[in-house]
Amino acid sequence: MKNILMMVDRTSTRLGQACAWLIILLTCLIAWEVFSRYVLNTPHDWALDAQIQMYGTLFMLAGAYTLAKNGHVRGDVLYGFFQQRTQAWIDLVLYVLFFLPGIVALTWAGWTFAQESLAIRESTFSATPLPLYPFKFMIPVAGLMLLLQGLVEIVRCVQCIQTGAWPSREADVEEVDVEKLKEMVKSEGAAR
Structure with missing residues (x-):
C-alpha cells in the first residue's frame, strides 16, 4: 500500500516539477513581449492568450503537487492544536x-468541456488565433491528478486514525530555514 501511495506522490511531484518550468517560459515570453512591444514597436496579438494559457496550465496542474506536499491553505490556527488523530478525522470528513x-x-465537466472545444476546434479571438482545446484538456487532466492524490490523502487519513501518526510523504524541495542556515555557517566556520 505504501508503494502505491508513494507512486502517486511521485507522479504528482514530477508533474508539478515539470509544470514549474512553465514559470521560466512564461517569464521569458512576457519579457520578450514587453521588449518587442516597447523597444521594437512590434506587439504580438497572440502573446497575451499564450500567457493566459501557460499560467492556467501551471495553476491547474500544480494542484496535485501542492496536495501531495500538504501545502494547501487550511485554518491552521485551531487545526495545529489538535492531536494528529483528530486532524485526520477532520481531514477525512472534509x-x-x-x-x-x-x-x-x-x-466530469472538464472532460465534456474539452471534448466540445475539440469538436469545434475552438480557438482564441485574435488576429492570430491560438487553439484553445489543448488548454481545455488540462482541466480533466488536473482533475484526474487531484482525484488520485485526494484518494491517497484519504488513505493517509485512515492510516493516521489507526496509528495516531501521519504516514510519511515523498520528500521534495524544502523552504530555507534562516536560523538553521546560520547555525550551519557557524559550525562550518568553527570547524576550520
Whole structure:
C-alpha cells in the first residue's frame, strides 16, 4: 500500500516539477513581449492568450503537487492544536463531503468541456488565433491528478486514525530555514 501511495506522490511531484518550468517560459515570453512591444514597436496579438494559457496550465496542474506536499491553505490556527488523530478525522470528513464531489464534478465537466472545444476546434479571438482545446484538456487532466492524490490523502487519513501518526510523504524541495542556515555557517566556520 505504501508503494502505491508513494507512486502517486511521485507522479504528482514530477508533474508539478515539470509544470514549474512553465514559470521560466512564461517569464521569458512576457519579457520578450514587453521588449518587442516597447523597444521594437512590434506587439504580438497572440502573446497575451499564450500567457493566459501557460499560467492556467501551471495553476491547474500544480494542484496535485501542492496536495501531495500538504501545502494547501487550511485554518491552521485551531487545526495545529489538535492531536494528529483528530486532524485526520477532520481531514477525512472534509475530503469525503467536499473534496471528492467537487473534484469528480470538475473532472466530469472538464472532460465534456474539452471534448466540445475539440469538436469545434475552438480557438482564441485574435488576429492570430491560438487553439484553445489543448488548454481545455488540462482541466480533466488536473482533475484526474487531484482525484488520485485526494484518494491517497484519504488513505493517509485512515492510516493516521489507526496509528495516531501521519504516514510519511515523498520528500521534495524544502523552504530555507534562516536560523538553521546560520547555525550551519557557524559550525562550518568553527570547524576550520
